[in-house]
Amino acid sequence: MIDLKRIQENKEKITELLARKGYTADFDPLLKLDAERRAAISEVETLKAKRNKVSAEIPALKKAGQPVDEIFKQMRALGDEIAMLDAKAKELDEKVFDILAGIPNIPDEDLLPGEKENNTVIKTFGEKPTFDFEPQNHVDLCTKLGIIDYPRGTKLSGGGFWLYRGDGARLEWALLNFFISEHLKDGYEFILPPHQLGYNCGFGAGQFPKFTDEVYWLDCDEDRKKNRFMLPTAETALVNLYSNEIMDETKLPMKLFAYTPCYRKEAGSYRAEERGMVRGHQFNKVEMVQITTPAQSKAAFEELVNKAASLMEKLGLHFHVSKLAAGDCSATMCRTYDIEVWIPSMGIYKEVSSVSNAGDYQARRNNTRYRDTQTGKPAFVHTLNGSGLATSRIFPALVEQNQNADGSINIPEVLQPFMGGQKVIKSL
RNA sequence: GGAGAAAUACCCAAGAGGCCGAAGGGGCUCCCCUGCUAAGGGAGUAGUACGUGUAAGCGUAGCGAGGGUUCAAAUCCCUCUUUCUCCGCCA
Numbered sequence: 001m002i003d004l005k006r007i008q009e010n011k012e013k014i015t016e017l018l019a020r021k022g023y024t025a026d027f028d029p030l031l032k033l034d035a036e037r038r039a040a041i042s043e044v045e046t047l048k049a050k051r052n053k054v055s056a057e058i059p060a061l062k063k064a065g066q067p068v069d070e071i072f073k074q075m076r077a078l079g080d081e082i083a084m085l086d087a088k089a090k091e092l093d094e095k096v097f098d099i100l101a102g103i104p105n106i107p108d109e110d111l112l113p114g115e116k117e118n119n120t121v122i123k124t125f126g127e128k129p130t131f132d133f134e135p136q137n138h139v140d141l142c143t144k145l146g147i148i149d150y151p152r153g154t155k156l157s158g159g160g161f162w163l164y165r166g167d168g169a170r171l172e173w174a175l176l177n178f179f180i181s182e183h184l185k186d187g188y189e190f191i192l193p194p195h196q197l198g199y200n201c202g203f204g205a206g207q208f209p210k211f212t213d214e215v216y217w218l219d220c221d222e223d224r225k226k227n228r229f230m231l232p233t234a235e236t237a238l239v240n241l242y243s244n245e246i247m248d249e250t251k252l253p254m255k256l257f258a259y260t261p262c263y264r265k266e267a268g269s270y271r272a273e274e275r276g277m278v279r280g281h282q283f284n285k286v287e288m289v290q291i292t293t294p295a296q297s298k299a300a301f302e303e304l305v306n307k308a309a310s311l312m313e314k315l316g317l318h319f320h321v322s323k324l325a326a327g328d329c330s331a332t333m334c335r336t337y338d339i340e341v342w343i344p345s346m347g348i349y350k351e352v353s354s355v356s357n358a359g360d361y362q363a364r365r366n367n368t369r370y371r372d373t374q375t376g377k378p379a380f381v382h383t384l385n386g387s388g389l390a391t392s393r394i395f396p397a398l399v400e401q402n403q404n405a406d407g408s409i410n411i412p413e414v415l416q417p418f419m420g421g422q423k424v425i426k427s428l
Numbered sequence: 429g430g431a432g433a434a435a436u437a438c439c440c441a442a443g444a445g446g447c448c449g450a451a452g453g454g455g456c457u458c459c460c461c462u463g464c465u466a467a468g469g470g471a472g473u474a475g476u477a478c479g480u481g482u483a484a485g486c487g488u489a490g491c492g493a494g495g496g497u498u499c500a501a502a503u504c505c506c507u508c509u510u511u512c513u514c515c516g517c518c519a
Contacts (some may be wrong), residue, residue: 041479045488052488055500059446068499075499093478246475378476 001101003362004034016217017106020113020326022203030099037092047049051078071352104331105206105361111326111335118325121336125309126318128342134404137345140395142168144407145427160266160281167425171398171411173282173392174418176259179286182255182311183223183388191258193237204240204366206332207232207356216263230263234287235385239358242291243366246378252370253292253300257388283392289383293370294360297382301357304386305337310387314414317397318342320349334359338387341397354395356385 007014054075061068114120126276141147147168159335164172184190196218202208202327207215212224217229231237238256247254262285266385288307290300305321312319319341327335333356340349360380363369369378402410408426416423 038479041488045479051485051499055446058499062446072499185498220490 001361002103002106003275003360003364004030004096004100004211006106007031014106016242017109017326018104019109020405021107021331022115022327023104023105023331025093025103029095033092033099034096037096038090039088039318040085040092044082046195047078047082047085051082054426060152076420097287101203101365103313105327105329105334105359106355107329108335111324111329113327114325116325119322120325121276121320122323123339124318124320124404125311125313128318129401131344131403131405135400135403138343138399141399141403141409142396145409145425147171150395160279162280163259167419167422171265171415171425172391172395173319174411174415175398176284176286178314178415179311180257180259182307182314183286183288186255186307188257189240189258191234191238193231193234193258195231195260195263196254197236197240198228199225200241200243200366201231202229202238204243204332204362205236206362207236210331214265216265225319226395231260232264232416233262233285234258234260235289235386238287238289239362239385240366241370242381243370247368247381249293249368249370249373249374252381253290255288255290255371257286257288259310280392283390284390284392285392288386288388291368292382293372294379294382297357297359298383298386300382301335301355304355304384304388305339308339308355308386309420312339312341312352312394315394315398315412317394317401317412319352319397322349332356332358334361334362341393342401343397344400348354349363350393350397352397352414353387353389356384358383379394381418388408 002014008031015020015027017023026161054071058068058071061071070276076143094345112120131335136144139148139150141151144393147165147169149163149165153163156163180190195411199208202215215232216230217224217227219230237260238258241256242254245393261282263282266279288299288304290304292300309319309321317376319339322338336349336354336356339355341352343347343350362383363380367382368381370378370381371377381388398412399409404410404424406426408424411419411425
């Protein structure tokens with residue numbers, strides 16, 4: 001949610017910035033509605049002040065034996081008027097809120113306008129691996145090694161599900177453990193959140209109402225707001241940890257990470273390019289989140305990007321970092337860098353981490369604040385998140401980039417301690 | 429899942445239609461006294477949101493949340509949430 005005051009003060013500039021995201025803003029109806037809202041509030045509060053004043057005098061009048069029936073009659077009429085105006089003010093307030101909640105976050109000024117085609121690669125690590133044999137794709141490799149069982153995943157749960165088996169499960173777990181150990185080294189707090197969340201979390205993270213149909217809903221109440229959903233990313237949980245609280249500034253920047261599976265419908269997105277585990281309904285991810293003061297958020301963003309990139313570097317994978325154009329950033333974010341790993345069989349780079357700064361957009365939606373020691377007043381925090389990392393894209397990339405002519409796979413050195421020193425995965 | 433009890437400010441807690449935005453304690457802040465400390469005395473101590481104002485301020489809301497009754501609600505009624513106790517269920 002963006003700040004209405006910013007629109008009032010700088011309508012043209014914000015309209016222009018949002019246009020870079022492909023969003024056409026017309027703020028005039030909103031501003032008019034807000035003026036009406038404020039007028040209604042002023043009016044009703046004047047009446048309430050009058051009611052309070054008269055009510056306070058009634059006990060004294062009664063004690064003095066004076067008649068109060070006439071006053072009661074007038075007050076009843078006043079009460080009706082107040083109720084009417086209260087309802088009007090509430091309605092206007094909700095309208096303003098809904099419109100405001102539907103406006104995307106304002107992109108940072110240095111982002112290029114436009115969509116994907118305007119993303120710019122800002123850093124590349126390593127080189128495309130070359131093979132002196134015909135390399136296989138990860139689905140074939142994993143199936144032959146027996147480390148991923150696609151058919152039985154489908155048998156149990158339908159398309160988009162798979163099982164990790166044996167060394168596959170160990171490799172997956174080693175990746176997660178490696179990420180966790182790196183984050184702990186950097187002083188991040190480890191969180192294991194619930195996997196079922198309430199509607200408010202989705203709204204607070206800026207994912208709802210837009211993506212309400214992209215998640216798996218539990219319970220059967222017709223009203224979505226009373227149901228829970230399976231979290232699509234740990235961000236949805238972490239970003240809401242301090243909602244409706246005022247944090248101590250000394251706790252900021254707060255650095256968190258969580259491991260959770262991510263549950264997503266991914267409706268209609270299955271393509272040849274996304275075979276195997278590149279896009280599934282359930283995948284594992286370690287997610288980093290920072291809650292910061294506005295002054296800290298720029299540095300926090302750099303830190304998260306560097307952290308995600310350093311994990312990839314330590315795994316020895318070829319990848320690049322891409323700065324997203326305004327239109328490719330999600331509605332919630334004012335800035336996003338993607339880390340994309342090379343998948344040889346597809347000949348493309350696939351996202352393994354998306355690092356974003358939401359500014360105060362999420363904090364405004366879920367009311368997360370801190371007390372500014374300078375002013376003594378509460379102010380909205382900034383929230384940032386980044387995958388660190390998602391295994392479902394790394395696993396295929398790792399398997400493909402590290403394959404040998406005999407179909408075996410070299411385990412990166414950093415993962416070996418987490419696999420009991422094992423260096424290679426080969427078929428039995 | 430069923431049955432009971434509870435929810436008041438930083439914490440504990442009183443309050444049972446108007447004199448209650450809230451007694452009393454604890455804590456915290458400041459001051460006094462005591463050559464340190466302990467003890468003692470005094471004063472202060474909703475945060476917040478919204479509206480209005482250049483501002484000091486003023487107004488409105490606010491006793492778990494949302495509704496209702498009433499001229500007037502922390503107080504009465506309804507719904508919900510959470511916590512505690514008991515019972516049931518538990519692949």
